[in-house]
Amino acid sequence: MTQTSQETVIGRVTSVFGVKGWLKVFSDTDPKEGILNYRDWTLVLDGKRIPAKLEDGRRQGQGIVVKLKGLDDREVARTYAGAEIRVPTEQLPALPDGEFYWFQLEGLDVFTVEDECLGKVHHLLETGANDVLVVRATAGSIDQRERLIPYLPDQVVMSVDLSGSRMVVDWDPEF
Secondary structure (H helix, E strand, O other): OEEOOOOEEEEEEEEEOOOOOOOOOOOOOOHHHHHOOOOOEEEEOOOOEEEEEEEEEEOOOOEEEEEOOOOHHHHHHOOOOEEEEEHHHOOOOOOOOOOOOOOHOOEEEEEOOOOOEEEEEEEEEEEEEEEEEEEOOOOOOOOOOEEEEEEEEEEEEEEEEEOOOOOEEOOOOOO
16 A cells, blocks of 8 residues: 555556446455445546545455446446545554554665665565565665565564654665
């Protein structure tokens, strides 16, 4: 999930499904069906904001299909393909201490336990075994390398300070 001001992107519309205006969506929530817990969406496409109400939805194969209130036409539904699905950030459930949404980690400065700057968290990757931080160099980092650092709290990620916009990792800069 990525955050934009006071909204968080929880997925995107990928294509149409069937002939009655249903849409296929890619969900950034975990589990994927979590996207169905949010009823009031804002679709953002080419800078336009479209308020939408989720009427129905379900798992379909590996993906999710949804029906939006008032959207009954396949050709109109097709025009929504590519839209980001956003919800107000305050609607996201609170996480237990020490757990973070991906959008909260993106943009944090990353330092080693020796206080060497490795760069900033650009985004995260889901690899199956564990999530991976993609850390890109900044003007203040020790070199200009991009690093892939496993997101393993207490093993590799030693601390996260959201208010200070800083993460400390136990990571050899040579990797």
